[in-house]
Each structure stands twice: as structure tokens, then as C-alpha cells.
Amino acid sequence: MDRIQQAIEKARALREARATGGALPVQDVPEQDWRPAEHTPAPDPLDTEDPLRLGAPLVVAPAPAEDASDSPGRRAAPEPTRGSPLSGPHSAPRAPRFHIAKPELVWQKLTPFKPDRKQMHRNRIVTYDRTEEAHISYDIMRTRLLRALRKNNWTSVAITSPTANCGKTTTSINLAFSLAHQKDTRTVLMDIDLRCPQMANMLGLKESHSMAALLDGSGEIARNFVRYGDTLAIGTNELPSRYPAELLQNKAAAKALERMRGELKPDVIIYDIPPMSGNDDVIAFLPHVDCVLLVAAAESTTIDDVDRCERELGAQTNVLGVILNKCRYLPEQDTYY
Numbered sequence: 454m455d456r457i458q459q460a461i462e463k464a465r466a467l468r469e470a471r472a473t474g475g476a477l478p479v480q481d482v483p484e485q486d487w488r489p490a491e492h493t494p495a496p497d498p499l500d501t502e503d504p505l506r507l508g509a510p511l512v513v514a515p516a517p518a519e520d521a522s523d524s525p526g527r528r529a530a531p532e533p534t535r536g537s538p539l540s541g542p543h544s545a546p547r548a549p550r551f552h553i554a555k556p557e558l559v560w561q562k563l564t565p566f567k568p569d570r571k572q573m574h575r576n577r578i579v580t581y582d583r584t585e586e587a588h589i590s591y592d593i594m595r596t597r598l599l600r601a602l603r604k605n606n607w608t609s610v611a612i613t614s615p616t617a618n619c620g621k622t623t624t625s626i627n628l629a630f631s632l633a634h635q636k637d638t639r640t641v642l643m644d645i646d647l648r649c650p651q652m653a654n655m656l657g658l659k660e661s662h663s664m665a666a667l668l669d670g671s672g673e674i675a676r677n678f679v680r681y682g683d684t685l686a687i688g689t690n691e692l693p694s695r696y697p698a699e700l701l702q703n704k705a706a707a708k709a710l711e712r713m714r715g716e717l718k719p720d721v722i723i724y725d726i727p728p729m730s731g732n733d734d735v736i737a738f739l740p741h742v743d744c745v746l747l748v749a750a751a752e753s754t755t756i757d758d759v760d761r762c763e764r765e766l767g768a769q770t771n772v773l774g775v776i777l778n779k780c781r782y783l784p785e786q787d788t789y790y
């Protein structure tokens with residue numbers, strides 16, 4: 454936490470210095486200027502103690518132990534048992550009650566999706582074509598995430614933040630495309646930010662998906678997911694919902710997610726969920742996930758926000774780490790945290 458505090462304070466100091474000197478804040482930087490800050494690869498990031506560590510432009514603060522079952526108050530999900538009901542906030546249910554068809558057949562039925570390179574670049578999805586150095590940070594995050602999930606026998610991670618605009622959707626999509634390069638891993642990416650669904654726009658997806666229909670059990674998987682390659686399924690949402698928390702904690706949602714897991718058989722599920730402030734959607738959805746990542750924006754999230762959210766999340770699920778996003782300043786000798 455000291456490191457993230459240091460980074461946030463430095464980013465804020467830099468912003469203030471820029472403000473007085475008339476420089477642009479990060480949000481106003483033209484897209485093509487979005488570059489990783491100084492990038493000094495660590496010798497072997499996987500051998501460090503932090504389970505998820507990331508260089509610029511994103512920084513992952515020290516998370517709890519990679520094996521979250523070591524931490525008091527956090528425990529690993531139990532071995533999946535067929536047909537288990539929701540078993541509590543720290544152990545998302547995984548065992549499918551439905552067996553429809555071989556997952557390969559279900560995946561084949563999904564509409565193939567080929568994103569537009571320029572659109573992806575414009576929206577800072579750097580893991581798609583991997584021409585920007587910044588993708589390395591996401592790849593490291595992906596590998597650490599995979600290790601943490603496998604070690605704890607988890608499959609699902611939700612990505613949230615204290616407030617809106619911290620970069621949840623950007624992070625979720627980048628992680629998902631980074632995982633898509635991992636050909637032995639099936640990944641499902643879902644837009645659960647039902648009040649403010651942005652994933653389809655960001656991806657340039659024209660299909661009119663309805664996550665609300667999928668979650669209330671009236672929507673079919675084949676109609677509400679597209680497939681990138683053979684290993685990434687993406688479910689978005691065209692229209693915002695008014696009272697998502699009620700939908701998210703409805704038994705029908707648990708059943709629908711169980712069906713999705715049963716049909717698509719994903720190794721990793723990334724849920725892009727709403728910010729924590731101003732709604733009860735996150736609390737309503739947490740019982741469906743194994744762990745969370747918290748995204749903080751270097752120049753707008755306060756350390757108190759991070760602290761409060763981490764504590765609140767930690768009481769309900771396993772917090773895998775904090776990602777410090779939009780961090781354009783990193784100390785020269787400490788590029789990685």
C-alpha cells in the first residue's frame with residue numbers, strides 16, 4: 454500500500470505541477486500520445502513477491518499472497534462440485550448443472566468477430582495487435598492472473614474501481630485479448646456494467662447483445678456472445694438497465710451464469726463490473742465471482758478511496774490486487790511496483 458500511495462501522490466504532484474505549467478492532464482492527451490511511461494523491464498517479474506505486478510502505464514500494487522487462501526479472512530474456492538448452489542461470497546459456484554453440448558460445438562456457433570485495428574488502437578486496446586510496448590504490462594498481468602486462478606482453483610475475476618472512468622473496461626478488454634493469445638485457455642469476457650455499458654462501443658461491436666436478457670434467462674448464449682478466434686467469447690450489452698442490482702442478485706442470474714459456464718466451459722471469466730460508488734450493483738454481483746481486481750486512476754483516485762474499497766471488497770471476496778492506471782509518472786529507479 455505504501456508503494457501505491459507513493460505512486461498516487463507522485464502522480465498528483467505531477468498533475469499539479471503540470472496544471473501550473475499549463476500542461477495537459479492525462480485524460481486530454483491525444484490518443485496517439487498514449488504511450489507507456491518509461492519502461493524498464495524487471496529481470497524476471499514472475500519471480501517477484503507480488504502476484505500481479507505491472508509496469509507503466511498500469512501499475513499493480515502489491516496484492517495479498519498469490520495463494521489467497523494463506524490470508525486470514527480470505528479463502529480459496531472449494532473444489533467444484535456438480536450442481537452446487539451459490540456457496541458464499543468467497544467461492545463462486547462453478548459446477549454446471551446443464552450439459553448441453555461439447556463446448557467446441559457451442560463455441561463454433563458463436564458469431565466470429567474481427568475487431569477493427571484502428572478502433573482498437575483508438576481505444577487503447579494494446580493487446581490486440583501488440584504493436585505498442587504497453588501490451589507487455591498486460592501480458593505480465595495476464596500471466597500472474599492465470600497463475601493465481603489456477604493455484605486457487607478459481608475461474609472468475611471481476612474488475613471494479615472506486616469511481617467511474619478509472620479504466621475498468623480498458624483493463625478488462627486488454628486482459629481478455631492478452632488471454633486470447635494463450636491458445637490453451639478459453640476466456641469469457643462479459644460487460645456487467647449494466648448502467649453504463651461501454652464494451653461494445655469500445656470494441657466497435659455492432660451486434661445488439663442484451664446482457665440483461667442473458668441474465669434473466671430469456672437470452673440465448675449464441676445470440677449474446679461473439680467469438681474472437683477459438684478461445685475468446687465476448688458478451689456485451691447494447692442498452693443500459695435501470696435497476697441492475699435487482700437483476701444481478703436474482704436467482705435467475707445465478708442460473709444463467711451457471712448455464713454459461715456449463716456451455717462455454719471457460720478457464721477464465723472476466724467480468725467488467727460497475728464502479729463501487731453510488732450503487733449496490735457490485736455488492737449484488739460479488740457472490741458470483743471468485744476474486745476481484747481494483748482499478749485506481751493515478752491522478753484522480755485517492756489513497757483513502759483505494760483503502761476503503763479494498764477493505765469493503767476484502768470483506769466479501771478475494772482481492773487479487775490493485776491496478777494503478779493512467780500513471781504517466783513512474784520514478785526512474787522504480788518502474789515496477
Ligand SMILES: Nc1ncnc2c1ncn2[C@@H]1O[C@H](COP(=O)(O)OP(=O)(O)O)[C@@H](O)[C@H]1O
Pocket residue numbers: 479480487510511576577614616617618619620621622623624651778779780
Ligand atoms: N492507461 C490509460 N491511460 C490513459 N487513458 C486511459 C487509460 N486507461 C483508460 N483510459 C481512458 O480513460 C477513459 C475511461 O476508461 P474506461 O476503461 O472506459 O473506464 P471505466 O470502465 O472504469 O469507466 C477512456 O477514455 C479510456 O480510453
Ligand SMILES: [Mg+2]
Pocket residue numbers: 621622623646649651
Ligand atoms: Mg466501463
